[in-house]
Amino acid sequence: MAKAGPAAERVVRAGAELADEIGFEQVTPSALARQLGVRTASLYSHVKNAHDLKTKIALLALEELADVAAAAIAGRAGKDALSAFADAYRDYARRHPGRFAAAQFRLDADAAATSTGVRHSRMMRAILRGYNLTEVQQTHAVRLLGSVFSGYVGLEAAGGFSHSVPSSQESWTEILGALDALLRNWPAPS
Template identity: 65%
Template sequence: MVRAGLTPERLTLAGADLADEAGFEQVTLSALARRFDVKPASLYAHVKSSHELKTRIALFALEELADRVSEAVAGRAGKDALTAFANAYRDYARAHPGRYDATRYRLDPQTALAGAGVRHARMTRAILRGYDLPEPDETHAVRMLGSVFHGYASLEAAGAFDHTDIGTQQSWAWTLDRLDAALRARPAP
């Protein structure tokens, strides 16, 4: 019998909340069942496995983050768009550490193409239009920005920057200034 009130959507949201509280790696069907005071077998009517649950959480988090980034960059261009984009990623990672980790969960190609990851790539390319980069430079820039934003957010979350008197916000602003300068620089032909 399907327990009243349990749906895949409700389990996904509860799993996302659990990820933020305990860490994405701690999200299991057993842990989620304890939240609802049901046996883990009760959840199989809604999700097939922990992998499916984590995939659902990843897709949910990617969509949630894409919505925030889209709102942040609307009407902006150049460095303003770059800064808004970067800040939306960092703010999301700080507010929702488990969900942010879920955005990096490896998805199969078909699932990835159907998810909001495509929106993230399009938004990144959209902010780069202000820099007028030819290919393959634009693709390199997409990868560079993703690496810097994800790397910074991950290191900051791990406390890697806690050992100096220089604040992380100051370093973040410096990083964004340098990224803007690098994107504006024209390589020699």
């Protein structure tokens, strides 16, 4: 049975660091054991299996990302909050590409119930309240923003914008401006 506690937290953090180095998909208990200089069997006192390790890394990444985003948007509203939130995600993805990939990992129902995913949604909805959207419109907007942020970050990480003019940063700024304009002028329900 997997134990909780400081040693387990160190194992998960080491797994997250390994994900940033080699990619989240490449993280396995055996790869982590090699990184830590221990036998694979000794990791199983902290994680049940490869899926459990990835789930724990995903939960860590979601928590870190929520903390970063919350600090970024504190005291901000409107376009300023939207841009701060988006920049926090993009900056986190650049600094921690493996962890950002882990944050996209599909969690089972039990893990999802304990995750900070709800916190991300609440922060986004708090930003969207400044745009006077209905509850249903907020849901659509949360999905739109999540898609744009994740999609742009993924394409950028894959080098999709590395040799193009205008710069990736210039496009990012324009996209955030366009999202702000869309949110301020969200179409009425049909």
